[in-house]
Amino acid sequence: MANVQRRRPGETREKLMTAALTLVGKGRHFASIGIREVTRQAGVVPTSFYRHFRSVDDLGLQLVDELGLVLRRMMREARANVLQADKLIEESVGIFVAHVLANRNFFMFMAQGLAGESRAVQEGIRSEMRFFAGELANDLRRLKLLGHLSDSDLDMACDLLVRTVAFSLTDILSISPEDDYQIEQVRKLTSRFLQLVMIGAGHWESG
Amino acid sequence: MANVQRRRPGETREKLMTAALTLVGKGRHFASIGIREVTRQAGVVPTSFYRHFRSVDDLGLQLVDELGLVLRRMMREARANVLQADKLIEESVGIFVAHVLANRNFFMFMAQGLAGESRAVQEGIRSEMRFFAGELANDLRRLKLLGHLSDSDLDMACDLLVRTVAFSLTDILSISPEDDYQIEQVRKLTSRFLQLVMIGAGHWESG
DNA sequence: ATATCATGTGTACAGTTGTTCACTTGATGT
DNA sequence: ACATCAAGTGAACAACTGTACACATGATAT
Numbered sequence: 195m196a197n198v199q200r201r202r203p204g205e206t207r208e209k210l211m212t213a214a215l216t217l218v219g220k221g222r223h224f225a226s227i228g229i230r231e232v233t234r235q236a237g238v239v240p241t242s243f244y245r246h247f248r249s250v251d252d253l254g255l256q257l258v259d260e261l262g263l264v265l266r267r268m269m270r271e272a273r274a275n276v277l278q279a280d281k282l283i284e285e286s287v288g289i290f291v292a293h294v295l296a297n298r299n300f301f302m303f304m305a306q307g308l309a310g311e312s313r314a315v316q317e318g319i320r321s322e323m324r325f326f327a328g329e330l331a332n333d334l335r336r337l338k339l340l341g342h343l344s345d346s347d348l349d350m351a352c353d354l355l356v357r358t359v360a361f362s363l364t365d366i367l368s369i370s371p372e373d374d375y376q377i378e379q380v381r382k383l384t385s386r387f388l389q390l391v392m393i394g395a396g397h398w399e400s401g
Numbered sequence: 402m403a404n405v406q407r408r409r410p411g412e413t414r415e416k417l418m419t420a421a422l423t424l425v426g427k428g429r430h431f432a433s434i435g436i437r438e439v440t441r442q443a444g445v446v447p448t449s450f451y452r453h454f455r456s457v458d459d460l461g462l463q464l465v466d467e468l469g470l471v472l473r474r475m476m477r478e479a480r481a482n483v484l485q486a487d488k489l490i491e492e493s494v495g496i497f498v499a500h501v502l503a504n505r506n507f508f509m510f511m512a513q514g515l516a517g518e519s520r521a522v523q524e525g526i527r528s529e530m531r532f533f534a535g536e537l538a539n540d541l542r543r544l545k546l547l548g549h550l551s552d553s554d555l556d557m558a559c560d561l562l563v564r565t566v567a568f569s570l571t572d573i574l575s576i577s578p579e580d581d582y583q584i585e586q587v588r589k590l591t592s593r594f595l596q597l598v599m600i601g602a603g604h605w606e607s608g
Numbered sequence: 609a610t611a612t613c614a615t616g617t618g619t620a621c622a623g624t625t626g627t628t629c630a631c632t633t634g635a636t637g638t
Numbered sequence: 639a640c641a642t643c644a645a646g647t648g649a650a651c652a653a654c655t656g657t658a659c660a661c662a663t664g665a666t667a668t
Contacts, residue, residue: 206645223518225430230625239647244627246645305516308571309509311430316575354565354594361564364515368523387561394601413616437655446617451657453615 207246209236211260214253218306219299224254225311251312257303258318264300265322268293269329279337283388290359291381294366305363323360327352340395351395358387414453416443418467421460425513426506431461432518458519464510465525471507472529475500476536486544490595497566498588501573512570530567534559547602558602565594 213236217227227250233240247253268289276285294301307319331352334340340348362384369376420443424434434457440447454460475496483492501508514526538559541547547555569591576583 221518221520223430223432226433226518228625229627240626241628241648242646302516309512309516309574311428311433313428313575316571320571320575350590350593351597353590354597357565357568357594358561361568364523364527367516368520368527383557383560386557387564390558390561390598390601390605392601393604394597394599397600397604398597435655436657447656448618448658449616 206236206238206242209238210243210246211253211257212236214250214257215299215303218302224250224303224306224315251314254303254307254310254312254315255318257300258307258315258322261300261304261319262322262325264293264297265326269326273333279339282337282339283385283392287359287381287385287388290362291366291377291384294363295371295377298367298371301363302367305367308360323356324353327356330355340392343395343398347395347398351391351398354391355388358391359384362387413443413445413449416445417450417453418460418464419443421457421464422506422510425509431457431510431513431522458521461510461514461517461519461522462525464507465514465522465529468507468511468526469529469532471500471504472533476533480540486546489544489546490592490599494566494588494592494595497569498573498584498591501570502578502584505574505578508570509574512574515567530563531560534563537562547599550602550605554602554605558598558605561598562595565598566591569594 210232213232214224214227217231217235218224229243229250230240232250232253233243247256271293272286272289275289276282304319307315310316327349331345331348334348334352340351343351362380365380365383366377369380371377417439420439421431421434424438424442425431436450436457437447439457439460440450454463478500479493479496482496483489511526514522517523534556538552538555541555541559547558550558569587572587572590573584576587578584
């Protein structure tokens with residue numbers, strides 16, 4: 195029953211996934227990454243790749259799954275820290291930006307995948323966003339916010355909120371991570387966007 | 402003074418640019434396209450490429466310039482057809498969707514470039530979007546819409562409008578162009594997004 | 609008429625790619 | 639103890655890549 199091997203099971207697998215993310219973080223686009231390149235970056239022989247993935251696209255799909263975990267962690271942290279309605283937006287945006295900076299490579303992969311060349315990866319990321327928007331709608335109901343909206347209108351508004359934040363990704367990622375001033379600018383701008391949407395939702399279908 | 406050559410000047414250049422777009426339209430990501438591939442698609446010998454472009458990234462930059470022309474054409478058409486304020490959003494979105502369908506490859510390139518691997522292309526597209534947002538702000542002032550907003554607030558709102566439409570790109574492009582029903586869905590959803598933003602802008606800083 | 613120039617062609621080369629195959633090795637189940 | 643299995647290795651392959659060079663050709667300028 196001892197599950198201790200010379201090499202931890204799945205170790206190479208992880209090395210390959212983080213290697214791909216590292217390459218993305220270095221500015222390479224995921225669609226242009228090859229098997230040999232990943233294995234080289236991971237310090238592994240090319241043949242090993244096939245022990246874990248069918249192709250680079252397959253690796254991408256599994257990265258999407260891990261991205262889902264990152265997003266869920268972020269959501270959990272937001273729920274724990276954002277309790278009262280005021281400052282809700284600023285806090286949430288702050289947590290988002292912090293997570294992007296802390297998981298830069300993951301979010302770069304996400305931004306790339308939205309218009310990537312693998313249809314499956316694209317759909318995976320899109321699906322994560324839908325899930326996120328759905329959870330957000332639940333939370334707003336729970337906080338008794340936008341209670342006057344129909345379910346479908348609330349979904350629509352949350353979709354727009356999530357899209358807006360997602361687009362900010364490209365802003366954040368195009369900034370040097372050390373440029374605190376510019377990061378702060380994006381944080382403020384994104385907050386204003388979200389406030390605008392919330393105000394719009396607040397007046398939706400109610401004069 | 403006769404400028405008629407055996408081959409029209411710039412003909413191969415155009416062939417190479419449309420070849421790159423064609424590849425993108427076939428689902429390939431621009432970042433993964435190579436010189437040999439483009440020239441093959443264009444029916445030209447690989448060496449010819451260097452007569453016109455330094456690298457594939459260079460070609461991308463020139464594609465951004467042409468993309469700018471496409472966007473300006475679209476803007477002109479919108480200005481000609483959207484005269485009165487009511488139905489402004491529906492008409493604009495309709496024109497946008499029509500242009501995307503008519504220039505699918507160009508807009509695919511745009512969507513890819515937003516998170517692409519060439520920093521220059523990325524900045525180019527971003528700059529086109531800023532220009533677009535600026536022009537939109539002018540138009541709204543001209544139409545006496547959102548007149549109560551300060552210049553910077555109006556710019557912010559227009560930025561959000563443009564981003565929202567840009568994000569819809571990924572929706573449209575992920576749909577089969579013949580699927581009229583889904584296209585119509587995206588058109589409606591995008592219009593609702595924009596209405597939401599406009600309502601928010603209408604109540605911004607004014608109770 | 610002749611030199612210059614922009615454009616396109618063909619050949620060549622070294623480096624990289626994806627993928628296959630036969631092989632080792634250490635852990636696991638019986 | 640022994641067979642099985644998942645995981646990693648190294649050598650080999652043909653195909654493809656970017657790029658350089660020498661050359662052809664037709665238009666233009668003097």
